[in-house]
Amino acid sequence: MNNKMYKKRAGTSGIQGQLYETKLISLIYFRLTHDDSVQQFSLATNRDDIGEFDDVCFIANIKGFDKPLAVFLQAKHRENDKLLTFTSETDLAKYFSSYLKIRRAFDPSGKDMIFERKYDDTECFFIMYTTTKGSPKNKMYEGAFAECLKELIGTGGCCTQPSYTDDDLDLLCKIVMKDQITTLATQLAKFICDESDSEMSTNNDIMLRYHVILALNVFDVSEIQPEGHRIASFRQDFFSNNEEFIVLIKNILCLEVLKKQKSEKNNGQSLLLKFLSEPSDVTTLSKLIGSVLTYKNDKLELISESITDDLQRQLDKANVPQATVYEAAELAAKEYLLSLKLKVPASFGNKDLTIRGDNKRIEKRLNYLTTKFIELLKQSEPNDIVTIDESLGDGFLKLNGGIACAVGNILVFDENSRFLKFTDNCESLGDLAKTWYETLIVKIENLHEYKLHVKVKNFPKLSFERGEYDMSIARDFYSKVLFYTNQATQNGVEEILREEIDNQPCSDVHNFKIRSELIFLKYHDEIQRLWLIPKVGSYLTEKSKVFENAVANAMSEPLMGVIKNMHNIKNKILTFNENAINRFAMQHDGRFIGTIIVSKSCVLTVAKVEQYLGSKNHVVLDLEYILKLSLKNYNTLCKELTNTTKDHIFIIVCNLFRDLRDSDNRLENIAKAFDGKQIIVITNKTSVDIMKEYFFQNSNVWDDDRNGFADLSVESQKKFLAAYNIKFLGKYVSLDVIIDDESATAGLIDKKTFYKLINDETVRIGPQYDYSNYAKKFNINRRVSRTKTQEHKFYDVKDKVLETFYDLEDDVVLISGQGLGKSTLLRHLILTTAELDPKVWMVRINIRYKLKSSLRYDTTEKILTLVCQSALCDESFLLVYDEGISSHIPVRKDVLCYEIDRPSKFYVSRKKNKHLKESPVEYNYSKALCSCRNCHRRALEIKFFLHYYNRGKLILLIENFDERIPEHKEIVDEYRKRKHRIWITSEAPPSSNLQLWLGPSYKIENFSPSEQDKYLTLLHQDAHYTIAVIGGEIKILS
Template sequence: MTRSCTKFKRREGTAGILGHLYETKLISLFYFRAIHEEAIEEFQLASNVDKVGAFDDICFKTRVTGFEKPISVFIQAKHRENKNQTLEIDLATYFISYLNIRKHFDPKNEDSFFKSTYDEAECLFVIYTTAKDEIGNSSDIASEYTDVVYDLIGTAAGGTVKQPDQQEERVNWLCEIAMKEQMIQLADRMCKCIDDEINLDNLLSDELMLRYHYILAQQVLHVDDLQPDGETRVATFRADFFDNYENYLTVFKDSLYKEILKRRTIDTNDIARLLNEYLTDPTDVTKLSKVNKQYNEYYTPDLKRLHNVSHVTVEQATDLAARQILSELQVKVPAAFGNKDLTLCSNENRKKRRIKHLITKITEKLENCQFSKIVAINESSPKEFLELNGGLAGAIGNIFVLDDETKLMKITDNFESLETNAKLLYESLNKEIELINKTKQGHRDLLRAEEQINLRQYRFSFNVYKFPKVLLEYNEYEKHLARDFLNKLIIYSSQADEKTVEKKLKAEIEESLTLNDSFYAKIDEIFLKYHNEIQDWWLKPKEADYLTKDGELFKNATRYMIADPLTSSLSVPFVRLMRQYNYTFTDDALHSLGLSDQELTTIVVAEYSTLTVAKVMQYLKNKDYAALDIAHIARLEVDMRNALRRELSFTNENKVLIFVCDDVMGYKNKRALKNIAEAVLGKRCIIIANQTSAILLQRYFRAARTVCDERNGLMDLSEDCRRRVFANAGVEVELEQKDMRVELKAFVGA
């Protein structure tokens, strides 16, 4: 597995305040176990991975001692407050996600997580829930791979681990889903071909196009003869395609209509004009179809509400608009598209050698099946024998045609329908068969009929993934996908809830560390710091580094706690609470503070300290810092205060100390402030206070520069934060409930 530093793409909408604790605590537990398990040689761990569907919550890939393949696990985590609640398992959604994930695996993928073929990794797809599951016809599982994964992610001794059975009815149902997904993807490829977004030389290198180009040429497109360049053909849409409502073809057609209309644009003024024309006679579907050529405008609630245009009418107009566009198109396709002819190179000598090679292989197959008369050709055959250019894949639909009775392939008896290369192969094959039969006859006085090779009697069963389909229905490949999915889908139900996961992680941390009684920072504080590190990583909005075996997140947490245990134990809960508010600011708002790394002490005058503390923490996000509340320090026992003062005086000079001083007018607060000021002399400090407290602070921190934080308007928040701020006015966090509505009201100037 590649160990280079790589990043993964995050899907949008993954940085909300609520609902993520379960996920981040699971990640904290899994990561902790992975870095401490010696058998795990290396791993990559990611969360909220873009474009992998339902299994994006937690993804990890690992190499384990004793296993040939790396293990790739994709997890959807479902937390339910009521553990007796039953979780509905939507197999269709999970199967579509499985299909999407398969596509990501590619030896050319720059993302090292997916840089291999799918089969080169042992992939597992996990539904992980605190609830019960209702999947019927399932069974317990036990395999070496699932045992390894369970050791990493299992959290409940009483939980269940099982997978759906491979019932024929279930397999067939999933095959239908796979076919419909392929039709949607095929429509997308077709649009890209129409708009010249796919190089013609690469069109049939696309596996989906390779499997369906023959069917497209039979049921969707009329493909003309070779162009003068000898390398391309021109295709137009068949008139009967638009009125064909066969199941899978309808899915393809609907997707094609939707996508092709999305890609067409009309000037806004033209849309308004056309819409006004239509509204003079709302029964005229033809006029509405002209508007519908701009798909994003074709059906809005306003149109329906204001003008009483029915959905059926809009659908009819959409259908007409797409037909008009498609029926006028001429699409350039490569010469091999549709297998109108066998594809061979133009060099005559090489063409003859290829024909001879094909005939030799075909006759070998025929002679080996003389009695059954059914020739099975599968992936075990040589690659050059199977490929599209010069192989059997290019003979599907010309030399090999469908036998309606057996649904197998046979050799055509319609010689006149063949084009040049196919005719050459057909004639050469028949001559070779005649020669073989004569040779056999020459060695025997009487040759029985069943010993002769009669091409009309043979049927061919092609079970090769990259062969063109001749029927628009699922076959063994789709069944393989369905069975593989069911074999790799694992349901972890009745697992530990969020609070129990935390307890379990704390227990495992305690077991791994030796802490003495004088060590102020106990397991709770280490957990808080470690979980904060994980949450910071989890909250990165667009791109993040994979967590790896040699990562520093857990080490940072323990190192931080051991270096300044009392400072850490006081700072971590405060910092954690601030992060739960999840305020983030624009770059301009951050720079407006005027903070400088060259200044030791800065006093920031702030009307709303909560917002300013959040802003300073964001500014220092890549630095080592601690945040302390002077009022809280003043309430500590004398021994604890003195210990903190000593610890602060020896704090590493690279650490930034944030002090919140909302109220320093009381005697205890003033004394605490004076002691702290003496202890941190020469340290980098940022002190946040209101206007009244700032005057007193200048007495104790005489060298400090004073700035004002005035950029706390709604537009100073980041875009994501602005969307969240009102929805989360009352924020429930683990430590306590904080009602922020009063502060927010002032904050937005309401």
């Protein structure tokens, strides 16, 4: 792959996200090519391996700036009004990890057009770009590039930077160290597997920083061997060390070593089947990692492509905990690692000072270091902090012959100050270190009272405390992250781009204005094509001609061709299956010329006629567009139409819903221009009479009302599902997200729904998760623990932090007293889970109140009625099956059918105070809606709900559960059979029977002191709340 190409990430967003991204890319590329201050640039989209900020990436040389500007942008098109903030530690960690990936990608020796330079030689910005609101606590960005960025990417509100606390910096420093530790362990694994016969190099930043820690905690390091190196072997206690970062080294190292060894097993598939039958079997898993399985992105994956997809699905469902994977990897790799004898340089671990040369040279170097130290310490009083920074020069700081080689021998970590200090134990020092130490003791009074604060990037560490370098990276992140909030929606971005295209200078202004629509469509169409190319993309640069080609193509076509092209580009999504086209043709013996076709959806009928005509020379002309033309362009078009040969077929579309009498003259002239031509008129019912008046030669009028989703071709059905959104539980979601079973699609999208979607009407399914009085910004993620039990062997869960309903794999029972936060926790988890997974349907039932009004019908009726009422927030539903009807139940509410365990007959009616008299419909084993007259929306919602119910895809939240009430247990049993995920809250302590039935319960832990402080701080920072101490107690005053 050459430097003009880049690797693209797999997968794309939904259609709304796609349009937002492609229109935004179109706008940014247009501005980059037309801004005189931009000298050269390279632009990419959906770039792989850089994390979250991958939607739009570009680097540009800007006049007046020494460093090039690099932008890495994540575009978020949201319909809600949520504030854009780093709402959780998880969010912050995710974006910071992406920042680190991008930072590492810069490499002067590389050949990538964006990254072929040092990070510090580039002005980088990491942009979260969204239509949502920004937090008032964020500060305005007023840096040197503020105006430049606004000109290149701005479409709306201002640009801000997030505020942060010292706790936030601590979190980021911890992530920096984890990132470094992961790199360190990976480098070790590479050396062990690929280069173990050679001597390990410490000539890289990571090894230089951590080699002393490795010698203290990971390796036993020998004395210098005759060959000049030392021998390092793994410590036995390394594998039992519980320090967080040492455990991380062990886990990553074991996994990477197994991955690189790539051993093969003849009985791999049988071992895999054994493991899938018992996913907690660490011993079996240890035999599979590296040979059959690998661990990637926190997930076990199959290595061999020959193993069936079914086994991969089973593996996904097993959901093996990360701790189990790490334990198995250690079991597999430990014996091998303990057997190794690795060659390391003499300087490794700083067992002694490292100074090359003969005795005279060594003495001279020690004198230099002593003199330098005396100068430094004289500048400070005892008990003062001596700063060691880059200004002291490489000669004094380096590992060989500098003070870096004293870390771990003469210089040790001070637990109190968290800085370096001079050791008071000279007995353990090496010969050179002891010699220098004794010199320093003599020449520097009170040596042990001095502390050294190191502010050097590549300097050995003695602890996993945050260092100055780690802090500098965290602060750099906050200085480079920008929030572009209140930006234009995808429609708004399109309007801005159209306007900027219109404002381009052109010699034929009138002609350019009408053709600018086609320019936009051709230009955006090409950007979409480039956006959709998989795997590898080409950089767009100042030399690319995407926009210029769109202009040239649009300006060279006759006006009639312009209108035809606009129609073709706008309507590429729809084609019909062969049966639908044949049925359409047979309806009128294929005689469409000279007809007026009346349609509920002109778009669908036009697509069908075009498909039938195939390669015949035809043009689609939209009257709405023609009637809006300027007089000059209108006259040009009429002249072109008059001069067109008779072999053309014209499809005239009129989908207007207004009185056309004010356009009499234009309609008359257009009709004259079509005189003697082959025309087909497609219109809605509103305009059919006026079409008959002006196009009287089209005497044959007929209806086209047989357009349904099932009539589309398979490919068009997929495109339709991806392109059209419904408002699902309050959020706009593309249909392909919530309908993942193709066999169910036709039943869910009936003709009425299909027409609504085609005509861009909003289709709503289910209620909105609306907790407008719930302040998410005050939420502290709650911790839960599993109740201990001796009788049953359950794995204990302690202090598990809950962010979504997916954080616990079991059916969950939450036990706590009244008013201790169960409902608040559920509210929060509903919102966070819905944000994470827009297709999930969560049904919340306060079972204590729902069952107060007893139903007189069968238990199964109660169960499905109860959950359907709760899911749709509507009490007007009653579910009845045939045996109930035979008992002459008076039906006063909407009735829908449900499943029982045998074939049965179901009825649906909306008749009041009358017995059901509908004809029975046979169903078998699955619930389906028969009829729901005069309420299409409600019927559609019920069908979607049953689609979720039949496939076990609900999350059922049952509050105030009481195991002593039989009906409560019956409800839970019914939904457990369906494999729905269930969360139950209860105030009653669990019995042993309940433990056996649902598994062990969880309790919500109280706030820790730090969580209390965090919560009160959040309240205190909000203008609506005041924290006061009254009578010795903390009070919250609103």
